[in-house]
Amino acid sequence: MSRSTAANGLWRALALCEVANFQSLRRHLGRPRADTLVLDIADRILEAEPTLRVSAAGRALVEIGFEAESAEQATAVIEGLCRIFSRSLDIDGERHVVQLRWGLATMPAGEDDDVRLTEAAEQALEQARSEARVVTLDLSSADATLDRVSLMRELPRAIISGQLFLQYQPKVNVRREAVTGAEALVRWRHPVRGLILPGDFIAAAEECGEIAGLTIWTLRQVIADQQVMRAHGHDMPVFINISGVLLADDAFVNEACRIVQDSGAKIGFEITETAVIRDPDSAIAHLQRFSDIGIPLAIDDYGAGLSSLAYLKQLPATELKIDKMFVMQLTSSNRDPLIVRSTIDLAHALEMEVTAEGVETPAALALLSVMGCDMVQGFLISRPIALDAFVRFLDEEGHKAVSAVRPSFMRPDGFWRKSG
Secondary structure (H helix, E strand, C coil), X not given: CCCCCCCCCCEEEEEEEEECCHHHXXXXXXXXXXXXXXXXXXXXHHHHCCCCEEEEEECCEEEEEEEEXXXXXXXXXXXXXXXXXXXXXEECCEEECCCEXXXXXXXXXXXXXXXXXXXXXXXXXXXXXXXXXXXXXXXXXXXXXXXXXXXXXXXXXXXXHCCEEEEEEEEEECCCCEEEEEEEEEEEEECCCEEECHHHHHHHHXXXXXXXXXHXXXXXXXXXXXXXXXXXXXXXXXXXXXXXXXXXXXHHHHHHHHHHXXXXXCEEEEEEHHHHHHCHHHHHHHHHHHHHCCCCEEEEEECCCCXXXXXXXXXCCCEEEECHHHHCCCCCCCCHHHHHHHHHHHHHHCCCEEEECCCCCHHHHHXXXXXXXXXXXXXXXXXXXXXXXXXXXXXXXXXHHHHHHHHHHCCCHHHHECCC
């Protein structure tokens, strides 16, 4: 038996397929046709492997779910698809080369953690962008569990030596169909380990006392990047994540307030509800100080922890973000829509706007719109992207492509998700 064969003989696999030369194809095909190209790709994947579950997760991204006997077999399936697309494709009577990037994540079928699997697939795709090959992350492998002690030692040097970088994910106002903000996400490209998940190195930063330095670096970088955005005519708030550890750190709060006030930048902070529970009195006092100087506050990952209405009503937040674990199952679960709808109504009653994270399908977007959700972010709009790509996205009003292709996407769910 393979070292990565599950006890019950099945593995869960999630692959993300991205059109690498989308911009070039759009110039040749025209924007309307290019924005429906993912439909052709999904069709061809299903022709080759009818048992796969295929869905369009954005204008240049396809999501593929399936089961396999091992991680190696799952990789073989994706490599087979990769070979099929290595040949030019007939698109409306003309031959075009569609360059695809493939990121794959696998885990034992008994582990029911969709969010972890999705995040690993996103990491694999990010790694594939620089390595030009199919990248597989096997979540059962010992290699997938990073040595936290080693990371704690290496993180300070990583901050100094430029191994960290930021990506931006747009937040779209549903009613206005406009990008009204963005979330800045810090990434670590390790010279040996490759791309390290934030879930791994953020925890390491908290443990080794580097989280304040990491967050201050992020804050300064966002302010510098906002100057670039404004030079291109895009002036919008950018939110960064604040660890719960820092909400009890007077020195950090003082420094963060000084930097934001001196810069005059439009910066928002995202905090989790569990962060407040660590030290409620100190956290609420410091959050109020942020609010008093005009820093908008968003409650992140709402519903993922032990939601407390007692704390929720005390927080000076203007935005509540519904955790993607609910949004990703919005159209395939009976309970999640009830939870999402009630959360939206609760937030509005508390005079907060609501952002849904993890929006990957037009069906989910349509349902959220009906529910009265204010803003959305997710792969349907855009994956997190580097600053230059984000500026191009804003220049080209890429978010409007979602509305443009919505009629094509609104097919019966069974068309996209076929089970074996």
